Amino acid sequence: MADKGVLTPQSEDFPRWYQDVLNKAELADNGPVRGTMVIRPYGFALWERMQAEVDQRIKAAGAENAYFPLFIPESYLSRESDHVDGFSPELAVVTQGGGKELAEPVVVRPTSETIINAYFSKWVQSHRDLPLLINQWANVVRWEMRPRIFLRTTEFLWQEGHTAHATRQEARDYAARILHEVYRDFMESVLAIPVLVGYKTEAERFPGAINSMCLEAMMRDGKALQMGTSHELGQSFATMFDISYLDADGNQSLVWQTSWGVSSRMVGGLIMAHGDDRGLLVPPRLAPVQAAVVAVRDAEGVVDACHRLAAELAAVGIRARVDDRTGTGFGRRATDWELKGVPVRVEIGPRDIERGQATLATRIGGEKESVGLSGASERVASLLEGIQERMYDSAVAWRDSRIAEAATPAEVREAAATGFARIPWARLGPEGEAELAEDAVTVRCLQRPDGSLPESGDEPDLVAVCGRSY
RNA sequence: CGGGCUGUGGCGCAGCUUGGUUAGCGCGUCGGUCUGGGGGACCGAAGGUCCCGGGUUCAAAUCCCGGCAGCCCGACCA
Numbered sequence: 006m007a008d009k010g011v012l013t014p015q016s017e018d019f020p021r022w023y024q025d026v027l028n029k030a031e032l033a034d035n036g037p038v039r040g041t042m043v044i045r046p047y048g049f050a051l052w053e054r055m056q057a058e059v060d061q062r063i064k065a066a067g068a069e070n071a072y073f074p075l076f077i078p079e080s081y082l083s084r085e086s087d088h089v090d091g092f093s094p095e096l097a098v099v100t101q102g103g104g105k106e107l108a109e110p111v112v113v114r115p116t117s118e119t120i121i122n123a124y125f126s127k128w129v130q131s132h133r134d135l136p137l138l139i140n141q142w143a144n145v146v147r148w149e150m151r152p153r154i155f156l157r158t159t160e161f162l163w164q165e166g167h168t169a170h171a172t173r174q175e176a177r178d179y180a181a182r183i184l185h186e187v188y189r190d191f192m193e194s195v196l197a198i199p200v201l202v203g204y205k206t207e208a209e210r211f212p213g214a215i216n217s218m219c220l221e222a223m224m225r226d227g228k229a230l231q232m233g234t235s236h237e238l239g240q241s242f243a244t245m246f247d248i249s250y251l252d253a254d255g256n257q258s259l260v261w262q263t264s265w266g267v268s269s270r271m272v273g274g275l276i277m278a279h280g281d282d283r284g285l286l287v288p289p290r291l292a293p294v295q296a297a298v299v300a301v302r303d304a305e306g307v308v309d310a311c312h313r314l315a316a317e318l319a320a321v322g323i324r325a326r327v328d329d330r331t332g333t334g335f336g337r338r339a340t341d342w343e344l345k346g347v348p349v350r351v352e353i354g355p356r357d358i359e360r361g362q363a364t365l366a367t368r369i370g371g372e373k374e375s376v377g378l379s380g381a382s383e384r385v386a387s388l389l390e391g392i393q394e395r396m397y398d399s400a401v402a403w404r405d406s407r408i409a410e411a412a413t414p415a416e417v418r419e420a421a422a423t424g425f426a427r428i429p430w431a432r433l434g435p436e437g438e439a440e441l442a443e444d445a446v447t448v449r450c451l452q453r454p455d456g457s458l459p460e461s462g463d464e465p466d467l468v469a470v471c472g473r474s475y
Numbered sequence: 476c477g478g479g480c481u482g483u484g485g486c487g488c489a490g491c492u493u494g495g496u497u498a499g500c501g502c503g504u505c506g507g508u509c510u511g512g513g514g515g516a517c518c519g520a521a522g523g524u525c526c527c528g529g530g531u532u533c534a535a536a537u538c539c540c541g542g543c544a545g546c547c548c549g550a551c552c553a
Contacts, residue, residue: 011514018547020546020547021546021547024546028486029486035544035545039543039544039545091551091552094551095551095552116553145553147551147552147553149551149552150476150550150551150552151547151548151549151550151551151552153546156553157551157552157553161553163553209552230553231552231553232553233553234553266553267553268553269553270553271553301511301512302510302511302512304511331511333514334510334511334513334514334515335511335512335513335514335515336511336512336513336514336515337513337514337515338513338514339512339513339514340513340514341514343513352512354511354512355512356512357512364512442550445548445549445550474552475552
């Protein structure tokens with residue numbers, strides 16, 4: 006029964022597997038309007054956990070949360086020419102309100118640089134007002150050509166940070182700090198997804214930015230997913246929105262800015278970076294449910310024992326949930342928790358009660374072990390710790406086994422069929438990049454040979470990491 | 476927006492070629508009995524604008540035209 010296969014195997018049809026997981030793990034449904042999605046409770050719980058972890062790190066980096074309007078005057082968008090050119094094809098524009106034609110159409114924000122900077126202009130007067138570090142959690146709308154749930158939806162949820170600084174160096178350092186201390190740390194230590202950091206090439210840069218830094222992860226099909234970005238905006242928005250201040254010497258100066266974001270796309274990344282043919286795999290530090298305590302059968306005080314253990318688990322800080330739906334067969338419920346990727350399943354049945362023990366099943370690897378009821382919570386805690394590490398290590402090993410060194414565009418193309426390719430940027434160049442683009446292979450990022458983030462995209466000896474992407 | 480495939484109970488599909496009583500099947504759902512350590516068995520039941528609109532016809536899920544939606548591959552992107 007167990008090998009009957011609830012999901013389409015990844016090796017058979019990866020996109021189909023992804024759809025199956027969304028359905029079977031009850032993560033999301035398509036919305037009625039093209040490209041929209043309904044995020045179901047379990048999917049939203051994953052997002053809420055991501056929000057909590059990212060939010061905490063953003064605040065630790067000194068930024069404060071605020072909220073700006075959903076509607077932006079159309080004229081704001083056009084103030085920054087690269088920005089409007091980049092976004093206008095995908096804008097949703099409202100032309101009517103209250104039953105009347107609007108004097109000026111309003112756009113539903115595709116991102117909030119323009120409206121936020123309009124207010125930065127009012128708020129920044131003196132060098133004492135800097136740096137100004139603002140973050141907002143919001144939904145944004147981009148009318149995408151080819152939507153896929155979580156990965157690219159018309160409406161999505163994200164956080165967008167917007168900052169203003171006195172110097173370019175300070176802005177650049179802050180954008181890099183967010184990249185490392187907020188995003189990379191969260192993705193690697195909580196999501197257990199290793200990421201490559203680097204700069205976007207000019208062709209891939211955010212519209213309006215002078216530099217885009219990014220984090221790229223490899224999915225189980227070898228394709229890349231951009232997990233987040235952090236941009237140096239230079240002074241273009243400052244110029245167009247007149248964000249200037251009096252510096253210590255009494256001179257008017259323009260600010261230097263950054264913007265940075267991660268989105269509900271990370272939920273898709275989580276699914277595709279860790280999932281296997283049995284469903285999702287959620288790393289313990291993220292998991293909304295870290296331990297499902299499953300009552301095998303309603304007999305011999307089993308259900309009571311489950312609730313007692315769940316309380317003990319909660320007492321040591323483990324997010325536990327009791328599954329006492331004994332009217333549903335055990336196999337069904339075991340499969341359900343596996344589909345949802347819960348890291349540890351605690352099974353308690355009459356047999357366990359008789360022996361004063363519980364059975365622990367680990368989602369990754371599928372091992373089972375018995376443990377005395379009295380020591381169960383400690384054992385679960387240590388299992389969870391080990392699982393977190395194991396998931397990260399196996400993700401790194403798997404990714405690295407699919408990264409190849411390449412010397413020519415042809416070799417890059419070949420490697421990109423199964424994973425990533427690394428090639429000296431000096432050898433590839435914008436010409437090679439354009440050539441690869443014809444086969445849907447793109448430069449994911451430019452980084453130093455040792456994988457670290459360069460000071461700028463113009464450093465010599467940079468390596469281009471290439472691949473197919475979502 | 477270009478190319479390909481597909482729209483039939485919640486999900487997956489058959490039926491369409493060659494139009495014809497009551498549109499089937501598997502899974503799921505509901506009730507019941509037996510069960511129970513990996514999607515268990517049996518009995519019973521509910522659940523359908525056959526994507527939408529138009530056309531052809533005595534008759535359309537089926538044929539024709541036009542939309543819309545979904546999936547996959549591209550271009551665009553968090």
